Amino acid sequence: MDTAGRDHSFISETYWLVLNRAPSALELRDQTAGSLNSDQPSLRYGLLDSDEFRRLRAAWRDGIRTESDSHALEAALVALGSDEYFVKRAYESILARWPDESGGRHYASVLAAGERRTNVVRALATSGEFDEKRLAVPCDVQLCELANPAKWQNDEWLDLLRSLGLSADRLLMHRKPYEFTQMLYGCKRLGMLREDASFISIGAGHEQVLYWLANHVGRVVATDMYEGTWQGELAKEGDPVVLDDPDKYAPFPYRRDHLEFMKMDGRQLDFPDGTFDVSYSLSSIEHFGGFEGACRTMREMARVLKPGGVLALATEYVLSGPPHEETFQPDEIHALVRESGLELVEPIDEHVYRRYQTRPVNVRLTPYLSPHMLVEMDGTVFTSVMVFLRKPAART
Numbered sequence: 001m002d003t004a005g006r007d008h009s010f011i012s013e014t015y016w017l018v019l020n021r022a023p024s025a026l027e028l029r030d031q032t033a034g035s036l037n038s039d040q041p042s043l044r045y046g047l048l049d050s051d052e053f054r055r056l057r058a059a060w061r062d063g064i065r066t067e068s069d070s071h072a073l074e075a076a077l078v079a080l081g082s083d084e085y086f087v088k089r090a091y092e093s094i095l096a097r098w099p100d101e102s103g104g105r106h107y108a109s110v111l112a113a114g115e116r117r118t119n120v121v122r123a124l125a126t127s128g129e130f131d132e133k134r135l136a137v138p139c140d141v142q143l144c145e146l147a148n149p150a151k152w153q154n155d156e157w158l159d160l161l162r163s164l165g166l167s168a169d170r171l172l173m174h175r176k177p178y179e180f181t182q183m184l185y186g187c188k189r190l191g192m193l194r195e196d197a198s199f200i201s202i203g204a205g206h207e208q209v210l211y212w213l214a215n216h217v218g219r220v221v222a223t224d225m226y227e228g229t230w231q232g233e234l235a236k237e238g239d240p241v242v243l244d245d246p247d248k249y250a251p252f253p254y255r256r257d258h259l260e261f262m263k264m265d266g267r268q269l270d271f272p273d274g275t276f277d278v279s280y281s282l283s284s285i286e287h288f289g290g291f292e293g294a295c296r297t298m299r300e301m302a303r304v305l306k307p308g309g310v311l312a313l314a315t316e317y318v319l320s321g322p323p324h325e326e327t328f329q330p331d332e333i334h335a336l337v338r339e340s341g342l343e344l345v346e347p348i349d350e351h352v353y354r355r356y357q358t359r360p361v362n363v364r365l366t367p368y369l370s371p372h373m374l375v376e377m378d379g380t381v382f383t384s385v386m387v388f389l390r391k392p393a394a395r396t
């Protein structure tokens with residue numbers, strides 16, 4: 001394929017074919033300046049990889065109209081040139097190849113029969129071939145790991161993140177949305193997101209994941225002390241109002257009869273053994289009275305699980321520096337896992353930050369800075385660790 005330099009018309013055509021719009025003056029200037037990438041394929045990769053294209057494709061798949069003026073869009077696509085040229089450029093821009101003989105013939109005949117070019121572009125963008133190509137791009141699928149920036153390149157994971165109403169913007173990368181999304185992603189991959197599944201969250205506050213689960217699984221029980229210091233924190237995670245008014249924190253409409261909030265100590269769960277399919281806790285057990293309190297909670301979370309059930313935990317993992325209250329050293333994390341008596345579904349990848357260069361956010365000086373994956377407090381650098389454990393299935 002010709003990778004000669006770009007000119008304005010090549011850039012403009014690619015924007016119309018992929019994003020169904022003209023490039024802005026700034027985009028055109030950047031793309032022609034060559035300061036981003038000067039070859040033609042990298043323009044296409046950039047547009048196909050953009051959040052804008054992802055959103056358009058999702059909408060096209062759902063049959064949702066994305067353009068404000070259909071006539072203007074069709075006219076712009078018609079202005080690109082002859083049918084043959086249009087089909088060639090559409091294939092090149094979206095499927096990264098020239099049309100094969102039968103594909104070229106097919107689209108030439110449908111266009112001759114009056115089909116709109118808008119629909120041809122969308123058919124290519126939502127085709128099985130495009131999906132196959134995307135799926136063939138390697139992506140990170142680990143479950144047990146430190147908060148991992150690689151997940152912001154996994155489409156399935158990003159879809160879950162967006163479905164929580166959170167931004168997929170890499171500049172807003174934060175370990176809190178990581179925990180929410182990774183919990184759902186792990187449960188999905190482990191086959192636990194089922195209409196007949198029951199979930200319990202420990203130290204739940206009013207995390208938005210609860211409301212998401214209420215729309216996707218049979219029963220969700222949120223437990224928390226809902227008292228003490230957490231009522232006064234900025235985010236008011238432990239606000240007891242949610243016990244009587246769950247709608248107050250609902251980020252989107254949810255199935256109210258699938259979600260209940262209960263005041264309960266995570267170290268002593270008031271449920272019989274084997275009640276739930278999933279017990280999970282996000283950024284909480286480090287606040288339950290040190291290592292001892294966390295151990296008691298792990299035992300309780302394991303106890304209330306049915307055989308074959310899954311325990312998912314996110315907590316604080318120290319990467320360097322002195323011990324700090326409400327964080328755990330790596331050996332303590334392993335001890336907590338052992339304390340549950342359950343099996344890790346896979347080894348924990350503790351080497352994530354040997355692969356990434358990033359600056360820890362100083363939570364005392366700049367708590368709201370993002371990206372926010374590593375944090376530093378009084379010389380201790382820590383991040384979130386996520387683990388998934390399985391309770392052995394009952395013997396028959």
Ligand SMILES: C[S@@+](CC[C@H](N)C(=O)[O-])C[C@H]1O[C@@H](n2cnc3c(N)ncnc32)[C@H](O)[C@@H]1O
Nearest residue numbers: 203204205207224225230237238265266282284
């Ligand atoms: C950092 S917040 C996390 C809340 C929620 N999981 C989230 O991710 O937004 C910690 C929560 O633990 C709760 N908590 C503290 N001690 C607890 C205990 N012994 N049992 C249950 N919840 C407790 C607090 O009330 C607070 O809501």
